[in-house]
Amino acid sequence: MADTKPGDGSAEQLRKYWTTGKGGLAIRWGTSGDFTRCVRKLDEHMPGRAEGYCANLHKRMTGVWPGSKANT
Numbered sequence: 001m002a003d004t005k006p007g008d009g010s011a012e013q014l015r016k017y018w019t020t021g022k023g024g025l026a027i028r029w030g031t032s033g034d035f036t037r038c039v040r041k042l043d044e045h046m047p048g049r050a051e052g053y054c055a056n057l058h059k060r061m062t063g064v065w066p067g068s069k070a071n072t
Contacts, residue, residue, distance in 0.1 A: 018042070019061055029061035 017023045018038070027037045038054035046053060055066055064070045 015057070015060075018057055024061070029058070034058065034062070035066040 018027070019029070023041065026041065027034055035054055035058050038057060039050045042050040042054060058064075058066045062071070
């Protein structure tokens, strides 16, 4: 299982991990399938909430919401 609580486990530490840390590297933000990879990886840690959290991370990392026509 991936380490989802680097540092002190604060919300900002988790965002950093899943955006620019090891988790973000595995998701490969900005490439095809990034949102799907995020949901798959986070669903085991936050069932039922992963899609919303990943949507927010996707917007933060790419500038567009997943499913947007601006999303390439």
